[in-house]
Amino acid sequence: MILNRLHSELERLSKSERRLAEVILADPQAVITASTAELARRASVSDPTVSRLCKSLGISGFPDFKVQLAQDLARNPSQVNPVISDGDDTRTCIDKLINANQAALEHLRNALQSDQVDMAVEALNRATRIEIFGMGASAAIAQDAQHKLFRLGTPACAYEDNLKQRMVAAAADSDSLILFISFTGETRATLEVARIARESGAFVLGITAPGSPLAQLCDITLTSGNALEDTTVYIPMATRIVILSVIDLLCTRLALRRQPQINDTLQKIKRSLHATRVRDSS
Amino acid sequence: MILNRLHSELERLSKSERRLAEVILADPQAVITASTAELARRASVSDPTVSRLCKSLGISGFPDFKVQLAQDLARNPSQVNPVISDGDDTRTCIDKLINANQAALEHLRNALQSDQVDMAVEALNRATRIEIFGMGASAAIAQDAQHKLFRLGTPACAYEDNLKQRMVAAAADSDSLILFISFTGETRATLEVARIARESGAFVLGITAPGSPLAQLCDITLTSGNALEDTTVYIPMATRIVILSVIDLLCTRLALRRQPQINDTLQKIKRSLHATRVRDSS
DNA sequence: GATTAGAATGTAATTTAATTACATTTTGAG
DNA sequence: CTCAAAATGTAATTAAATTACATTCTAATC
Numbered sequence: 163m164i165l166n167r168l169h170s171e172l173e174r175l176s177k178s179e180r181r182l183a184e185v186i187l188a189d190p191q192a193v194i195t196a197s198t199a200e201l202a203r204r205a206s207v208s209d210p211t212v213s214r215l216c217k218s219l220g221i222s223g224f225p226d227f228k229v230q231l232a233q234d235l236a237r238n239p240s241q242v243n244p245v246i247s248d249g250d251d252t253r254t255c256i257d258k259l260i261n262a263n264q265a266a267l268e269h270l271r272n273a274l275q276s277d278q279v280d281m282a283v284e285a286l287n288r289a290t291r292i293e294i295f296g297m298g299a300s301a302a303i304a305q306d307a308q309h310k311l312f313r314l315g316t317p318a319c320a321y322e323d324n325l326k327q328r329m330v331a332a333a334a335d336s337d338s339l340i341l342f343i344s345f346t347g348e349t350r351a352t353l354e355v356a357r358i359a360r361e362s363g364a365f366v367l368g369i370t371a372p373g374s375p376l377a378q379l380c381d382i383t384l385t386s387g388n389a390l391e392d393t394t395v396y397i398p399m400a401t402r403i404v405i406l407s408v409i410d411l412l413c414t415r416l417a418l419r420r421q422p423q424i425n426d427t428l429q430k431i432k433r434s435l436h437a438t439r440v441r442d443s444s
Numbered sequence: 445m446i447l448n449r450l451h452s453e454l455e456r457l458s459k460s461e462r463r464l465a466e467v468i469l470a471d472p473q474a475v476i477t478a479s480t481a482e483l484a485r486r487a488s489v490s491d492p493t494v495s496r497l498c499k500s501l502g503i504s505g506f507p508d509f510k511v512q513l514a515q516d517l518a519r520n521p522s523q524v525n526p527v528i529s530d531g532d533d534t535r536t537c538i539d540k541l542i543n544a545n546q547a548a549l550e551h552l553r554n555a556l557q558s559d560q561v562d563m564a565v566e567a568l569n570r571a572t573r574i575e576i577f578g579m580g581a582s583a584a585i586a587q588d589a590q591h592k593l594f595r596l597g598t599p600a601c602a603y604e605d606n607l608k609q610r611m612v613a614a615a616a617d618s619d620s621l622i623l624f625i626s627f628t629g630e631t632r633a634t635l636e637v638a639r640i641a642r643e644s645g646a647f648v649l650g651i652t653a654p655g656s657p658l659a660q661l662c663d664i665t666l667t668s669g670n671a672l673e674d675t676t677v678y679i680p681m682a683t684r685i686v687i688l689s690v691i692d693l694l695c696t697r698l699a700l701r702r703q704p705q706i707n708d709t710l711q712k713i714k715r716s717l718h719a720t721r722v723r724d725s726s
Numbered sequence: 727g728a729t730t731a732g733a734a735t736g737t738a739a740t741t742t743a744a745t746t747a748c749a750t751t752t753t754g755a756g
Numbered sequence: 757c758t759c760a761a762a763a764t765g766t767a768a769t770t771a772a773a774t775t776a777c778a779t780t781c782t783a784a785t786c
Binding site for chain 1: 538550
């Protein structure tokens with residue numbers, strides 16, 4: 163999302179460039195039909211400033227900028243200011259929230275690397291036992307993951323309690339896979355458990371912030387959507403949706419991977435999940 | 445849709461223009477980064493032909509054409525069949541899954557009625573105690589809801605166990621609000637608990653299928669996204685995202701409602717949730 | 727089958743838009 | 757207060773797109 167980047171980099175920009183950015187943010191729709199000169203005039207800056215701003219965003223030039231912006235606007239039609247403010251009525255809140263969540267998913271689309279996903283699925287497939295660790299807000303997600311994974315044939319269990327996590331991590335072996343769910347990947351307690359997990363020889367899979375201390379300890383890391391934090395559209399919920407979607411993807415791939423012989427595997431998944439939904443009432 | 449028009453008017457066009465149109469249709473994505481000259485060369489026609497084609501479509505010129513095309517492509521993300529099938533590679537899976545989830549949110553945007561939301565928030569605000577009931581897959585969601593709600597000042601507790609739910613429902617009074625999370629709203633066990641809840645005089649709020657037996661027992665019902673089931677893009681995960689988003693919306697509104705005196709309430713929410721995320725490690 | 731009007735297309739010129747190069751101004755450190 | 761570095765604007769240049777015009781093709785008529 164170009165507009166998000168513009169907003170989050172407002173600080174970084176110089177006076178004229180910021181003025182320009184503000185004009186763009188104020189009415190993005192108008193930009194896609196404008197020329198360099200028009201836009202420059204509207205922001206009371208010179209033409210080259212427009213080019214420069216594009217360059218500083220890593221875009222080759224203004225025409226390209228327009229095209230990218232057009233695409234973004236098409237995806238998020240109601241690009242209202244994504245930050246919820248006090249005076250917003252309920253309808254506005256609904257729209258902003260949904261926009262933010264959709265944007266989060268769009269972010270995920272780009273952030274996910276299919277080879278990483280493949281490797282994670284391969285590891286999940288090999289494991290004879292799957293342990294899932296999530297604390298605080300991630301505990302609910304871990305529980306959700308357990309629900310999905312253990313239906314796919316491998317014993318899976320979620321642990322919220324740090325002490326239990328330690329014990330489970332210590333008891334794990336190379337047949338185990340331990341899935342860490344941690345938004346920031348910086349919690350001390352979680353890091354210690356991860357170290358224990360490594361020593362035990364288990365495969366360590368992280369859904370966390372790439373580059374974080376926790377990620378360093380993982381065999382494979384998939385994004386927790388932490389990059390969304392820098393974004394104006396950041397809403398705590400958004401990252402949860404990102405993590406849930408990642409887990410969903412892993413389960414879907416694993417299911418496909420495990421039953422390649424049956425042509426319409428997905429029907430099976432669907433049916434099984436459908437049954438789930440009805441029987442135990444989701 | 446420019447591409448559709450291009451396709452349907454192929455007949456009408458002259459030889460060179462048709463050749464050009466075919467090249468565009470063959471790889472529209474490539475067009476939005478190309479220049480007139482590039483595109484002309486690829487179709488073995490002259491530069492002006494490109495301009496002419498745009499004009500004959502009623503578009504002012506090639507740059508405008510590119511912008512419109514970019515928007516179209518962004519809106520129809522590669523027209524993939526949304527149902528995941530056996531042969532799909534990982535990338536396709538990712539795209540389909542994200543598309544489905546985005547569509548689910550779009551559905552929610554239309555399904556949510558702001559007056560219903562307002563009434564639910566009002567009820568949440570009045571309650572001195574909030575109980576949250578979810579079974580099976582909804583248990584994780586209930587836990588998540590507890591996490592969010594109890595930070596807003598009212599004691600909130602999630603129960604997965606049906607027996608505990610019965611006891612809590614029986615013990616509730618008119619100061620209590622009981623939130624039922626049930627995708628279908630048809631589970632017998634849940635219905636019985638709901639009846640007990642009504643008798644106790646508690647306010648009964650349901651996130652479930654409108655019109656379902658459970659919904660009949662609720663004072664207010666918000667959608668669980670059940671209508672998505674009928675849709676081709678239906679993916680189990682999608683409804684979970686719908687329910688989570690509904691809960692998120694309720695919490696956001698409640699937070700705004702409770703602290704109207706402070707101008708930038710959201711900053712507070714943000715900060716509080718930010719703190720949450722860091723402190724207890726999400 | 728030749729001739730010619732009209733459409734289609736390409737070539738070259740022109741215009742327009744965008745970017746680069748350079749000069750001037752502003753900003754902030756010492 | 758001075759100076760260096762950054763920021764910004766002006767003017768020149770380049771690149772892109774379009775228009776004007778010439779040529780070629782098409783097909784209808786004699």
